[in-house]
Amino acid sequence: MSSARPRIRRSAPAGRRSRLALTGPAALLAAALTACSGGSSGSAEVGGDGKAPDTSVSVNLTGKAAAPGEPVEVTLAQGKLKAVSVTADEGGALAGKISGDGRTWTSDRVAAPGTAYTVEATDADGGSDKAAFATAEAEKVNKLSLAPGKNTTVGIAQPLSVVFDHPVKDKAAVEKALKVSTSNDTEGSWGWLQDYSGKDRVDWRPEKYWKPGTKVTLDAQLNGVDTGADGGWFVRDYTTTFTIGAAQVVKVDLDGHRLALHRDGKQVMDIPMSAGTPGGEKASWRGTAVLMSKEGTINMRSETVGLGDAYDKMVDYSMRLTWSGMYAHAAPWNAGVFGQANRSSGCVGMSDANASALYGQVRVGDPFEMTGTEAKGTVAEGNGYGAWNVSWADWQAKSALK
Numbered sequence: 001m002s003s004a005r006p007r008i009r010r011s012a013p014a015g016r017r018s019r020l021a022l023t024g025p026a027a028l029l030a031a032a033l034t035a036c037s038g039g040s041s042g043s044a045e046v047g048g049d050g051k052a053p054d055t056s057v058s059v060n061l062t063g064k065a066a067a068p069g070e071p072v073e074v075t076l077a078q079g080k081l082k083a084v085s086v087t088a089d090e091g092g093a094l095a096g097k098i099s100g101d102g103r104t105w106t107s108d109r110v111a112a113p114g115t116a117y118t119v120e121a122t123d124a125d126g127g128s129d130k131a132a133f134a135t136a137e138a139e140k141v142n143k144l145s146l147a148p149g150k151n152t153t154v155g156i157a158q159p160l161s162v163v164f165d166h167p168v169k170d171k172a173a174v175e176k177a178l179k180v181s182t183s184n185d186t187e188g189s190w191g192w193l194q195d196y197s198g199k200d201r202v203d204w205r206p207e208k209y210w211k212p213g214t215k216v217t218l219d220a221q222l223n224g225v226d227t228g229a230d231g232g233w234f235v236r237d238y239t240t241t242f243t244i245g246a247a248q249v250v251k252v253d254l255d256g257h258r259l260a261l262h263r264d265g266k267q268v269m270d271i272p273m274s275a276g277t278p279g280g281e282k283a284s285w286r287g288t289a290v291l292m293s294k295e296g297t298i299n300m301r302s303e304t305v306g307l308g309d310a311y312d313k314m315v316d317y318s319m320r321l322t323w324s325g326m327y328a329h330a331a332p333w334n335a336g337v338f339g340q341a342n343r344s345s346g347c348v349g350m351s352d353a354n355a356s357a358l359y360g361q362v363r364v365g366d367p368f369e370m371t372g373t374e375a376k377g378t379v380a381e382g383n384g385y386g387a388w389n390v391s392w393a394d395w396q397a398k399s400a401l402k
Contacts, residue, residue: 056076056077057074057075057076057077057081057121057129057131058074058075058077059072059073059074059119059131059133060072060073060074060075061111061117061133061135062133063133063134064133064134065134065135065136066111066133066134066135066136067135067136068110068111068112068113068114068115068135068136068138068224068226068233069110069111069113069224069225069226069233070110070111071096071106071107071108071109071110071111072086072094072096072106072107072111072117072119073104073105073106073107074086074104074105074106074119074121075103075104075105076102076103076104076121076123079102079123079124079125080101080102080103080123080124081098081102081103081104081105081121081122081123081124082122082123082124082126083121083122084096084098084105084119084120084121084122085119085120086107086117086118086119086120087117087118087120088112088115088116088117089115089116089117089118090115090116094107094108094109094111094117095107095108095109096108102124105121109221109223109224110224110225111135111224112135112223112224112233112235113135113136113137113138113224113233113235114135114136114137114138114235115134115135116132116133116134116135117132117133117134117135118130118131118132119131119132119133138232138233138235139232140166140230140231140232140233141232141233141234141235142164142165142166142168142227142231142232142233142234143164143165143166143234144162144163144164144165144220144222144238145162145163145165146160146161146162146218146220146238146240147160147161147163148160148161148240148242148364148365149240149242150239150240150241150242151241151242152242152243152364153242153243153244153245153363154242154243154244154245154363154364154365155244155245155248155290155291155362155363155364155365155366155367156209156210156211156212156244156245156246156247156248156249156365156366156367157209157210157288157290157365157366157367157385157388158210158242158244158290158364158365158385159203159204159205159290159385159387160180160203160204160205160216160218160240161201161202161203161204161385162178162201162202162203162220163195163197163199163200163201164199164200164201164227164231165199166227166230166231166232167200167227167228167229167230167231168200168202168227168228168231169227169228169229169230169231170225170226170227170228170231171192171200171202171400172400172401173225173226173227174202174222174225174227174400175190175192175202175399175400175401176401177220177221177222177225178190178202178204178218178220178221178222179218179219179220179221180204180216180217180218180219181216181217181219182214182215182216182217183213183214183215183216184211184214186206186210186211186214186216187206187207188204188205188206188207189204189205189395189396189398189399189402190202190203190204190398190399190400190401191203191204191205191381191387191390191395191396191398191399192398192399192400193381193382193387193398194382195382196322196323196324196382196383196384197323201382203381203385203387204218205387205388205395207392209247209367210244211244212244212245212246212247213243213244214243214244215241215242215243215244216241216242216243216244217239217240217241218238218239218240218241219237219239220237220238220239221237222234222236222237222238223235223236223237244365245363245365246263246264247263247264247265248261248262248263248361248362248363248366249261249262249366249367249369250262250291250328250358250362250366250367250368250369251369251371252273252275252284252328252348252368252369252370252371252372253371253372254275254284254286254342254370254371254372254373254374254375255371255372255373255374256372257272257273257274257275257337257338257339257340257341257342258270258271258272258273258339259271259273259328259348259350259358261358261361261362268361269354269357269358269361271350271354271357271358272338272339272340272350272351272354273338273339273348273349273350273354274331274334274337274338274339274340274341274342274343274344274348274349274350275342275344275346275347275348275349275370275374276326276342276344276345276346276347276374276375276376277342277343277344277345278342278373278374278375280376281346281376282344282345282346283342283346283374283375283376284326284342284344284346284347284348284370284374284375284376285321285322285324285326285346285370285375285376285377285378285379285383286370286371286372286375286377286378286379287369287370287378287379287386287388287389288367288368288369288370288379288386288388288389289321289322289326289367289368289370289379289384289385289386290321290365290366290367290368290384290385290386290388291319291320291321291362291363291364291365291366291367291368292320292321292322292323292364292384292385293319293320293364294318294319294320294359294362294363294364295318295319295320295327296316296317296318297314297315297316297317297318298314298315298318299312299313299314299315300312300313300314300315300318300325300327313333315327315329315330315331316329316330316352316355316356317329317330317352317355317356317358317359319358319359319362320384321348321368321379321384322379322383322384322386323382323383323384324383324384325346325347326346326347326348327347327348328347328348328349328350328355328358328368329347329348329349329350329355330349330350330351330352330354330355330356331344331347331349331350331355332351332352334349335351338350338351342374348368367388
C-alpha cells in the first residue's frame with residue numbers, strides 16, 4: 001500500500017521516520033522529541049568503549065497527516081525493546097508484537113484515518129519516552145448495515161449479511177477484517193454478491209442450516225481499512241451477536257396449494273393456500289427464501305412490483321420473503337381457491353385465521369422451502385436471503401479469499 005493516496009488530504013509530508021529518544025539509567029538524552037522530528041540529539045553518559053549507547057527509536061508514521069492504512073512500526077537503534085504501546089487519543093490501542101531480535105515492534109492492525117496516536121516505548125534497560133503522530137482525514141467514508149439485529153434470536157436459515165454504502169473494490173481486505181465466531185465452532189463461508197438495491201454485499205452462511213441454540217458473533221475490525229476507489233475508508237469497527245432459535249421450516253407446495261410448518265422435524269401446521277398465478281410475472285418464486293421481517297398490516301400496491309394498477313390493498317399478517325415483494329399473508333378475497341388453485345399476484349395467501357396462527361409461530365430467519373412447477377424461477381441470492389439456493393461449493397467460491 002503506497003504512502004500517498006489521492007483520496008487523503010495532507011498538510012505535511014509523511015515520508016520521514018520519527019525518532020524517539022529513550023532516557024533512563026543507561027542513557028539520559030537531553031531533548032524530548034516529537035514524532036515529526038528527524039532524529040535525536042543531546043548528550044548521554046559515555047559507555048566503557050567511549051561511545052554513548054544509541055537508544056533512539058524510529059516510528060514509520062510521522063507528522064500531522066501521516067498516511068492511514070499502514071501498520072505502525074517502531075524500531076530500536078540498539079538493544080532490545082521491552083514494551084511498546086500505541087494508543088489513540090479518543091481511546092483504544094493498537095496491539096502488536098516485538099520481533100524475535102527485540103529490535104522492532106509492529107502493530108497487528110493499521111492506523112485509522114483522522115486519528116491522533118501516542119507512542120510509548122521502553123527498552124530492556126528501562127529507558128523510555130513518548131512520541132506522537134496523527135493520520136490524515138479520510139475524504140470519503142464507507143459505512144455498512146448489518147443483519148440480523150444485535151442480541152436477536154433468529155431462525156436456522158438466517159445468514160450474517162453486510163451491505164455496504166459504497167462500492168468495495170478491495171473485497172479481500174474487507175473480508176479479512178470480518179471475524180465470525182460461534183459457540184459450537186460452526187464452519188461457514190463468506191460469499192460476495194450484489195444486493196437487490198444494487199449495492200455490494202457479503203453474506204456468511206454455514207453449509208447447512210444452523211443448529212438451534214448456536215450463538216454467533218461478528219467482530220468487524222474495519223477501522224482503517226481502505227475499500228478502494230470510489231469506496232472510501234472505514235473509520236470504526238462494528239459488532240453484532242445473535243442466537244439461533246428452534247428448528248422451524250415452512251414448506252410451501254406450489255402445485256399442491258398447501259403450506260406446512262415443521263418444528264424439530266415434526267409437522268405442526270398444515271394450511272390450504274393460494275400462491276401466484278402461473279404462466280407470467282404473477283407466478284411465485286420457487287427455492288428457499290428466508291423470512292426477512294414480520295410487518296403486520298401493510299399497504300400493498302401492485303405498481304411497486306411492476307404489475308400496473310392491479311391492486312391496492314391493506315393486507316394483514318404480512319411476512320416478507322423477498323425484496324421483490326413476495327410475502328406470505330392473509331388473503332381472504334381468495335378464499336374460494338385456497339387449497340385448489342394459485343390465483344394471487346405472486347404471494348402466498350391464506351385465511352385470516354391461518355395467517356394469524358402462522359404469523360404467531362414463525363420467526364425472522366425461518367426458511368420457506370417452496371417447491372413445484374408453477375413458479376417463475378428460483379429466488380436469487382440477493383433478492384432477500386437466497387444463498388441457500390446456491391450449492392456449498394459454488395457459495396465458497398464467492399469468497400474473496402478462496
